[in-house]
Amino acid sequence: MKTGGLGDVSAALPAALAEQGLDVRVLLPGYPPVLDGAPGAREIGRLTALGRAVRLLESKLPNGVPLIIADAPTLFARTGGPYQDASGDDWNDNALRFGVLAKVAAILGTDSSPLEWRPDVVHCNDWPTALAPLYLRFARGRRAASLLTIHNLAFQGIFSFDQVKSLELPAESVGLQGAEYYGKVSFLKGGIVYSGAVNTVSPTYAREIQTHDLGFGMDGVLRGRSKDLFGVLNGIDTKTWDPRTDALIPAHYGPDTLDAKLTNKRALKQRLGLEGPHEVPLAAIVSRLTHQKGIDIIAEAVPQLAKIPVQIAVVGAGDRELVETLRAAQAESATQMGVYIGFDEQAAHLVEAGADMFLMPSRFEPCGMNQMYSQRYGTPPVANATGGLVDTISDAETGYLMRELSAMGLVEAVQRALVAFRDQPSWRRVQRAGMARDFGWASAARAYGEIYARIKASA
Numbered sequence: 001m002k003t004g005g006l007g008d009v010s011a012a013l014p015a016a017l018a019e020q021g022l023d024v025r026v027l028l029p030g031y032p033p034v035l036d037g038a039p040g041a042r043e044i045g046r047l048t049a050l051g052r053a054v055r056l057l058e059s060k061l062p063n064g065v066p067l068i069i070a071d072a073p074t075l076f077a078r079t080g081g082p083y084q085d086a087s088g089d090d091w092n093d094n095a096l097r098f099g100v101l102a103k104v105a106a107i108l109g110t111d112s113s114p115l116e117w118r119p120d121v122v123h124c125n126d127w128p129t130a131l132a133p134l135y136l137r138f139a140r141g142r143r144a145a146s147l148l149t150i151h152n153l154a155f156q157g158i159f160s161f162d163q164v165k166s167l168e169l170p171a172e173s174v175g176l177q178g179a180e181y182y183g184k185v186s187f188l189k190g191g192i193v194y195s196g197a198v199n200t201v202s203p204t205y206a207r208e209i210q211t212h213d214l215g216f217g218m219d220g221v222l223r224g225r226s227k228d229l230f231g232v233l234n235g236i237d238t239k240t241w242d243p244r245t246d247a248l249i250p251a252h253y254g255p256d257t258l259d260a261k262l263t264n265k266r267a268l269k270q271r272l273g274l275e276g277p278h279e280v281p282l283a284a285i286v287s288r289l290t291h292q293k294g295i296d297i298i299a300e301a302v303p304q305l306a307k308i309p310v311q312i313a314v315v316g317a318g319d320r321e322l323v324e325t326l327r328a329a330q331a332e333s334a335t336q337m338g339v340y341i342g343f344d345e346q347a348a349h350l351v352e353a354g355a356d357m358f359l360m361p362s363r364f365e366p367c368g369m370n371q372m373y374s375q376r377y378g379t380p381p382v383a384n385a386t387g388g389l390v391d392t393i394s395d396a397e398t399g400y401l402m403r404e405l406s407a408m409g410l411v412e413a414v415q416r417a418l419v420a421f422r423d424q425p426s427w428r429r430v431q432r433a434g435m436a437r438d439f440g441w442a443s444a445a446r447a448y449g450e451i452y453a454r455i456k457a458s459a
Helices: 007-020 031-036 095-107 129-139 187-194 203-208 219-223 256-274 296-307 318-331 345-354 369-374 387-393 407-421 425-434 441-458
Strands: 026-029 040-047 052-060 066-071 121-126 145-150 184-186 197-200 230-232 282-289 310-317 336-340 357-360 380-384 398-401
Touching: 007 121, 007 441, 031 066, 040 095, 040 380, 040 387, 066 095, 066 357, 095 121, 095 425, 121 129, 121 441, 129 145, 129 184, 129 187, 145 187, 145 441, 184 187, 197 203, 197 336, 197 380, 197 441, 203 230, 203 387, 256 282, 256 310, 256 336, 256 345, 256 380, 256 425, 282 296, 282 318, 282 345, 282 369, 296 318, 296 407, 310 318, 318 336, 345 369, 357 369, 357 407, 369 380, 369 387, 369 425, 398 407, 407 425, 425 441
Parallel strands: 026 066, 121 145, 145 197, 197 230, 282 310, 282 357, 310 336, 357 380, 380 398
Antiparallel strands: 040 052, 052 066
């Protein structure tokens, strides 16, 4: 069950931590796909969180990491996504749903847990679990330390005081020095204030979120925690994302067999209805279609890219207005642009394997994973110089960074890439340099282990 990169991280990081020798468990809500994926789950305990009965079920993730499922059907057994119904509207009881999840996580880190296993650290991700550090801070008796990872500061879990009445938040915790945020309550702010440490998913983004431009109103709070604020670059699952063994692409290849990428390019073009000579470069993106990802910038750049000529492929789902913008751009450049509205894993892998270059004109990017997938697949990324993109792309060596955030900036960066593309030995050097980089999780797992030890010692 996932809506973005956090799903990939939540699967891969625990496995890497286990390989480092840590005894790790993953806690997930009992969403229907989670329960369907764990048919042999057994009950290991029950508890009451914020007046709601929760069964704790034990299973394993596909990678073997132990899984605890918080089964509360009235809260989580719903159609649609984790946060929204099938029509795309937020569930009106999200404050309660994720308040309960955070409370369960906190209980498991205290003497009140019904389980024998006790964590030293409760590691929370983003606003849906960010109240767990708050609950832990005010819990009685022995309690675990807490770490909050911010994957995207733009999502802050903001609710009215009426919506959080049932969450049993101590009065002290919802004042200006706590979770209160401009007359409302922010789950994320509560986590930032009360966690043992805070980290985000790249060193550059850790600096950026302490600025007015990219702090989304939280920059002052984050600067106040600067001594306990870390940037740990995400890794990627190098087993799932490996062009030599990828079961979701037509042709496997490696650094010495890059000519086989052409088979994947043909398949990608066929899926998107793009015709024309394969010598024409294909620039592609698979993404959530949001303002953050710069989808409007791509649409604006299409006429100029088409004249070069460069073909453009867009795969993704998201904002309806941006979908219409892409459709309009496609209508103007029908032979040069393919658009697929929707998402599936095969399409994501085919884009990485079949495109000549990957477009990422993101306005901000905490870490980003596609630029790492792309380099691993010999598909140099063309990206804005922000966040984790700066930390993972070597300009003109493994990819190309935009010099300004605009349609012209994107076109200029693509043109720089094309200078190498038209010189086969130069392009191969860029491709192979990217493919040689180690984007695995081992270094991130070591960094998290050091943070865990630090906050455990000071808890």
